[in-house]
Amino acid sequence: MSGHPENLEAVDSNRRKLMVAAAAASLAGAGLNLVELAMAKTSSEAASKLVRWGLLIDTQKCGSGCDACVSACNAEHNLEDLGRPETDAQWIRKLDLVDQQTSHVDSLPMLCQHCEHPPCVDVCPTGASFRRDDGIVLVDKHTCIGCRYCMIACPYKARSFVHENLANQRSWSPRGKGIVEGCTFCTHRVDVGRTPACVEACHVEGGGAMTFGDMMNPDSEISLSLKSEPSRQIREDLKLNTGVRYQNV
Amino acid sequence: MLLRGLACLLMTLFTSVSSADWLDIPRGKGEQCIEPTEIMRKQHMEFLFHDRDLTMREGNRSIRHSLVDCVECHAQTSQQQEAIPINASGQFCAVCHEAVSVKIDCFSCHAAVPDSSPGYSGSMNAGLPESVNALMKKWAAMP
Numbered sequence: 001m002s003g004h005p006e007n008l009e010a011v012d013s014n015r016r017k018l019m020v021a022a023a024a025a026s027l028a029g030a031g032l033n034l035v036e037l038a039m040a041k042t043s044s045e046a047a048s049k050l051v052r053w054g055l056l057i058d059t060q061k062c063g064s065g066c067d068a069c070v071s072a073c074n075a076e077h078n079l080e081d082l083g084r085p086e087t088d089a090q091w092i093r094k095l096d097l098v099d100q101q102t103s104h105v106d107s108l109p110m111l112c113q114h115c116e117h118p119p120c121v122d123v124c125p126t127g128a129s130f131r132r133d134d135g136i137v138l139v140d141k142h143t144c145i146g147c148r149y150c151m152i153a154c155p156y157k158a159r160s161f162v163h164e165n166l167a168n169q170r171s172w173s174p175r176g177k178g179i180v181e182g183c184t185f186c187t188h189r190v191d192v193g194r195t196p197a198c199v200e201a202c203h204v205e206g207g208g209a210m211t212f213g214d215m216m217n218p219d220s221e222i223s224l225s226l227k228s229e230p231s232r233q234i235r236e237d238l239k240l241n242t243g244v245r246y247q248n249v
Numbered sequence: 250m251l252l253r254g255l256a257c258l259l260m261t262l263f264t265s266v267s268s269a270d271w272l273d274i275p276r277g278k279g280e281q282c283i284e285p286t287e288i289m290r291k292q293h294m295e296f297l298f299h300d301r302d303l304t305m306r307e308g309n310r311s312i313r314h315s316l317v318d319c320v321e322c323h324a325q326t327s328q329q330q331e332a333i334p335i336n337a338s339g340q341f342c343a344v345c346h347e348a349v350s351v352k353i354d355c356f357s358c359h360a361a362v363p364d365s366s367p368g369y370s371g372s373m374n375a376g377l378p379e380s381v382n383a384l385m386k387k388w389a390a391m392p
Contacts (some may be wrong), residue, residue, distance in 0.1 A: 042311075043309075043310035043311050044309060044310065044311030045308075046303075046307035046308055046309050047307055047308035072369040072379070073369075075368060075369040076368040077368075078366070078368075090358065123284040132306065132308060132310075133307075134308065139304065140305060141358060142301065165357065166334075166358075168360075169358065169359065169360045170360060170364060170368055171317045171320070171363070172317075172368070174358040174359045174360070175358055176357045176358030177357065179358070187308060188310070190308075191308045191309075191310045192308070192310060197368065197369040198371070201369060222263040238353070
């Protein structure tokens with residue numbers, strides 16, 4: 001009787017090890033399958049946590065005078081110029097960074113950075129600001145009360161507030177007075193396997209500076225570029241882990 | 250909530266008193282709506298509430314009840330071949346909503362006419378309304 005419990009324990013411990021190994025193996029297998037599935041998201045599937053959409057912008061290829069991405073965004077979402085630049089909606093804008101010493105100019109588009117830890121979500125009192133499972137940060141316009149805390153919290157000045165009644169909204173981009181809005185990474189396109197309008201425009205009319213893709217997939221173009229070449233997050237000191245990365249700034 | 254409750258009450262009273270046949274409701278395209286008319290009359294707002302979260306929060310684009318699809322089938326065209334907003338007086342949404350005095354604000358943000366612009370890039374058709382026949386096929390295939 002005295003040795004028996006020890007033997008049992010030994011057997012149990014071995015079995016536990018075996019079970020842990022088996023579980024790990026099956027998890028790895030399931031994980032791989034899920035990743036493949038996630039890549040092939042159809043329009044009827046929900047956004048997956050195994051995908052993180054990201055955008056890599058090579059500022060060397062981004063021309064100072066070029067605003068193809070901005071006009072594509074405006075056309076896609078019908079962000080009309082109301083002649084009031086201080087309050088007109090702006091989901092993406094071009095910035096020229098001038099080095100004070102050398103006068104070297106870096107030109108880059110600035111938009112919602114789709115942070116992993118978005119300050120806009122932290123401060124939203126109603127839960128309207130949220131992060132989708134695939135990393136896209138959005139405003140639930142049915143829940144937004146227009147308090148604009150998110151606009152103050154965002155270090156990138158990426159959101160706009162609609163101050164007046166609008167007309168001619170696109171069916172895929174509802175917008176209205178009293179609501180905060182910002183870049184959606186063109187979810188209506190991404191959900192059906194297309195790239196955002198700005199990225200398409202950058203390749204068709206601009207310098208091809210933008211690479212859009214899944215940062216969780218190690219074989220995607222964006223992941224390979226991020227791995228092989230240096231890139232930066234704007235305000236990386238805030239540790240927001242942005243979904244938009246820049247090269248050559 | 251109060252407004253919704255009131256709306257439901259009014260709608261129930263309204264439909265029990267009359268079959269709404271005395272209202273001149275413009276006909277939609279196609280033979281039959283995605284749900285029987287009696288159900289749509291009472292529950293269309295619930296269908297829309299449910300499915301909007303599926304699309305926006307989860308990114309599922311193949312929802313059965315979509316406001317865009319409502320507009321596609323039910324918006325009328327003027328004699329000048331221009332689309333009339335679905336919430337304009339005498340139009341599909343407005344006829345009943347005016348009769349029961351229930352205000353809708355869907356269309357202060359959502360498009361009240363079918364898309365006339367493809368957005369950026371002419372090749373783009375994601376988000377553009379499908380033809381009515383394509384819609385009927387899509388719905389038939391859905392559970």
